[in-house]
Amino acid sequence: MVCGLFSSIKVLHMMHNVTKHPFGKKHRPHEVVIETLLFLFALFSILITLGIAIILIRESFLFFSDPKVDLIGFLTGKVWQPMIGLFGFLPLLNATLTTSIIAMLLGLPLGLFVAIYLSEYASDRVRGFLKPTLEVLAGIPTIVYGYFALTFMTPMLRSLFGESRVEIYNTASAGLVIGILVLPMIATMAEDAITSVPKELRLAAYALGGTSIETTFKVVIPAALSGLSATFLLALSRAIGETMVVALAAGAGPNLTANPFRAAETITGYIVRISGGDVSYNSVDYNSIFALGLVLFVITFTLNLISRKISNIFHQEYD
């Protein structure tokens, strides 16, 4: 394929040499070809997104058209046990929110401080060392994070707070590890947001006699706030969609609880458990995972849209 593309470009190049348009950009047939090709590639990714959405909607329609399922019960019910006809998805949503909020509580301040340090204080040498380290953190497979949660974070929490208080599978451990997992993402994006604050603002703050701490926290951070909010929302949607960590460490049974030291299954955790091959293809349990997938899709899609809106506002401010 790539080979074919190359040779066709070559052929077009030769044609171009023959026809000779010394200055003109107008009559280059290969430009059109390449543009069309690139457009098709872009279109392809849109089509994939559309395809996923269509399949999710179609399959979840199967679920909601089941006589045992009603939308209101789905959205407000407090017990999720499809096998015996209980379809309240609140326990799953609750667990997803618990792990994500814990992740944000850890990941956001940490990521933000890393970003501030990297953009405002770090010398080039320290930066050159810190940045690649962060990138390594971002490159670790999430299953490794999952076992890290189960075999390191959970025992640590249990020895800190007592074995009787912390269950072996719990949302706190999973949440903290997701926090570490989104840390590099937050740090990188927040750093971009902070460095794109115009230099004039900083200089003006210094000129008015601000110390560097005052400049950072009273001028630069507020100026970068919309970019930082967008970062936060994207990281949140990443945390909500995170799967491997919660599947391993958060628990394998739906449980409506506010206590992060207890086991509770998240939306993604449930999808993994059911699609792991343990339930018949045409059962309500199986169809329910598409409905849950749709819910996840809607949540993360909305968060991404909001974050785009916010960063648009941000761009308008300084253009």
Place this chain on the structure above:
Amino acid sequence: MKKVLVATMLALAVASLYAGGKSEQAPQTQSGLAWVEDGTLHGLPLVNPLKVSGNIITAGSSTVYPLSERMAERFKEEGYGGLITIDSIGSGAGFERFTVAGETDIANASRAIKTKEMDAAKAIGRTPIQFRVGTDALAVVVSKQNTFAKNVTKDELAKLFSTAATWKDVNPAWPNEPIQRFIPGTDSGTFDYFAEEVFASNPEPLLSAKNLQLSEDDNILVQGIKGSPYAVGFFGYAYYAENEAALNILSINGVEAVKENVDNNTYPLARPLFLYSDAQVMRTKSQVAAFIDFYLSYVNEEIVKVGYFPASESDLDTGRKLWLEAMQGTY
């Protein structure tokens, strides 16, 4: 460019032909099956694993899994060169793959096939044949840190896994601590069996219980139960045997899960373990027949090491006779 394309397509076509040809079973010669040796064992022809070729696909019960894995290992040690897949996905899902999609050669099961599944198999032209391979004593286990629970009656067992909130609710002598439950997932034969034995086939009380963790992966259950003195769960005996150092097994109605009690049928949660296959599959993919032959011949030498209990000789013989019927005239 065209040339390149044509050449690539040709190469692809040839490769796919080759791959297709390879994956298909080589036609059997008229003289019979290559792997059959002279002589018999328990009435079945002797298998020479060295001469068995072709892949075998099995899926099903996580309880049968350690046993099948062990038998497959021995099969390979003795010379089998093909690939054998054993998916541990629960009896129900195993039957589904065997009877609906028809994509597996053998279904492992810790319960007998249901009429519905039998019908599904008939619809795709398969007639499941049942081979009894052993007996499991379903183990109800607690953590080693649990010092109070040693024995439960069947009534207590029902409370323990359904309505009771604390251990005290089950037995007044036990502590007032919430029960944490770790049980196999809803499509596992172990789940079905437990619901059938303890709750008269109604899964509802079992699934309505609080603090419930379900998993098809018995090791996740083991991890969970190990973790707290107030956790309880159940699974196949082999997983208890493997984790004996960290777990305590409860006796049921005062009967311990030991060989003697399983053999004389007094242990209330003893249950059969099966393989299912189909005569047509065994005839067209003779490696499947070879594996089952091997399994039925040597399972009793391995089953105790895995942690289960041997099936009675007469039950094994029933399976062997069915094997002979299915393979009649092929060797």
